[in-house]
Amino acid sequence: MKKILLVLIVVAGLFWAYRSLSGPKTTDMAPSKPVAAIPAAAPVAGKTFNKMFPESGDGLKVQFTQEKDGYAQADLLKGAKKLAQLSISDTEANPSARDKFKDSTKKIGGHAAAPVGAMGTAVLIANRYQVQVRSTDPSFTAADREAWISKFKLGELN
Amino acid sequence: MSESIDQLVDKLPTSGMTVRALGLLDFVAPGQWQNITGFDNAIRYVTSETDADTVARIRARALSLYDDSSQGYQRAVSIYQMVDSAGGKIGLASMAHMLGEKVGMLSFLSSLTPKEDKAQTVDLGLKLVAEMVSFCYANGFPGDGIGDFMGAVSSYEKENLIRLSAIVVFDGLIPLGPDYGAKLMDAASGWSPSDLENNALFQRIKGLIPGGGTTDAAFQFVNSGLGAMKDYVGGFAGARGITLDGVLGQMRGVIDFSEGKLDLLAAFLDVSTNYMEHTGIQSVSRSIIERAVGEI
Numbered sequence: 001m002k003k004i005l006l007v008l009i010v011v012a013g014l015f016w017a018y019r020s021l022s023g024p025k026t027t028d029m030a031p032s033k034p035v036a037a038i039p040a041a042a043p044v045a046g047k048t049f050n051k052m053f054p055e056s057g058d059g060l061k062v063q064f065t066q067e068k069d070g071y072a073q074a075d076l077l078k079g080a081k082k083l084a085q086l087s088i089s090d091t092e093a094n095p096s097a098r099d100k101f102k103d104s105t106k107k108i109g110g111h112a113a114a115p116v117g118a119m120g121t122a123v124l125i126a127n128r129y130q131v132q133v134r135s136t137d138p139s140f141t142a143a144d145r146e147a148w149i150s151k152f153k154l155g156e157l158n
Numbered sequence: 159m160s161e162s163i164d165q166l167v168d169k170l171p172t173s174g175m176t177v178r179a180l181g182l183l184d185f186v187a188p189g190q191w192q193n194i195t196g197f198d199n200a201i202r203y204v205t206s207e208t209d210a211d212t213v214a215r216i217r218a219r220a221l222s223l224y225d226d227s228s229q230g231y232q233r234a235v236s237i238y239q240m241v242d243s244a245g246g247k248i249g250l251a252s253m254a255h256m257l258g259e260k261v262g263m264l265s266f267l268s269s270l271t272p273k274e275d276k277a278q279t280v281d282l283g284l285k286l287v288a289e290m291v292s293f294c295y296a297n298g299f300p301g302d303g304i305g306d307f308m309g310a311v312s313s314y315e316k317e318n319l320i321r322l323s324a325i326v327v328f329d330g331l332i333p334l335g336p337d338y339g340a341k342l343m344d345a346a347s348g349w350s351p352s353d354l355e356n357n358a359l360f361q362r363i364k365g366l367i368p369g370g371g372t373t374d375a376a377f378q379f380v381n382s383g384l385g386a387m388k389d390y391v392g393g394f395a396g397a398r399g400i401t402l403d404g405v406l407g408q409m410r411g412v413i414d415f416s417e418g419k420l421d422l423l424a425a426f427l428d429v430s431t432n433y434m435e436h437t438g439i440q441s442v443s444r445s446i447i448e449r450a451v452g453e454i
Binding site for chain 2: 046047050051063064065066067068071072073074085087089091093094096097116117118119120130132134135136
């Protein structure tokens with residue numbers, strides 16, 4: 001199984017390289033748009049968020065899984081088991097996401113915090129960037145979510 | 159855009175040949191795939207959220223993301239649909255009587271045209287390429303380099319994993335035999351642009367393959383990718399303990415087929431299932447739902 005996955009990765013790499021060489025020919029996959037076309041509040045590229053995610057360690061692996069404009073997502077894995085989903089989103093793309101923080105009295109690392117449904121906990125940084133940790137396994141508690149939010153490099157989002 | 163993602167997920171069948179065929183692959187990846195249908199069900203399944211208001215907010219954001227064609231999700235679904243939209247599909251109406259019964263292939267013989275090995279290897283290769291291109295449209299290029307990206311793909315599970323298994327078993331092992339990997343290698347090294355141009359699957363998906371504007375450019379992309387695969391692709395079955403006898407044993411419980419006519423069995427699976435589209439829609443909906451809950 002791993003072999004075929006590795007092989008598929010090679011194809012993806014070729015695809016990636018092709019995109020890099022040929023430039024954006026379709027709007028779908030364009031990694032960025034001409035500067036002149038970007039509105040002042042356009043979501044930032046998801047790739048800029050990657051370095052702000054927690055590091056793998058202590059038997060847990062942070063595995064990036066999705067990256068789009070204004071959004072980056074990773075799984076927190078213990079072996080093959082997915083414990084949590086980690087994400088950073090630019091709320092410029094969905095400003096209503098900020099509403100839940102308005103009346104919040106809870107803070108994590110000095111930042112306004114709020115639940116997202118029953119399984120998620122989020123903080124709002126610089127009134128723009130939402131960092132969220134979601135439990136995907138029952139063993140991963142609300143306290144674990146708060147602890148992992150603190151592991152993000154929140155200061156770099158200001 | 160023809161249909162929204164909730165419409166696509168809502169209308170996924172809960173039974174029928176595609177669902178039964180995918181179910182047969184459970185032994186390849188035990189417990190990995192559940193046939194989740196209905197968009198709200200998918201939201202609850204992916205996020206474990208049950209509160210109606212929360213589900214509604216995730217739904218609204220997910221629909222908005224899918225509706226924006228620049229996000230790539232529509233294109234990913236298009237590729238999965240095009241891979242499966244063969245002209246010779248057996249209509250759903252004629253499949254209705256198959257539910258819960260053992261399927262007799264004889265009644266469909268007039269609809270079945272076995273493919274030559276060469277056409278079958280081209281199909282196998284193109285489906286593998288289509289899978290990877292769709293993944294990129296749905297998920298972008300997560301991480302900061304090929305190492306991170308490799309990790310994302312290596313984490314294939316659930317709908318993605320069952321679809322990959324189906325490609326190898328239904329389009330590799332059954333029609334081409336245990337040496338399907340070697341046959342793919344030979345094919346990949348010997349293809350010409352005209353082999354692709356004459357392939358019905360290529361004709362359907364070439365517009366969505368990088369470089370697909372011209373056959374030569376698409377050929378270069380496809381052939382380079384498969385050339386890199388040639389040392390590895392045959393290892394899938396062995397690594398998973400999948401044997402032809404084991405697969406056929408599973409099939410016997412569902413389909414009546416003749417032992418010496420595996421090309422017909424493959425043709426039957428080809429025209430009677432749309433596993434790429436079915437699981438592809440489930441995979442793309444998962445990607446959108448995961449992102450939507452991260453953004454609300």
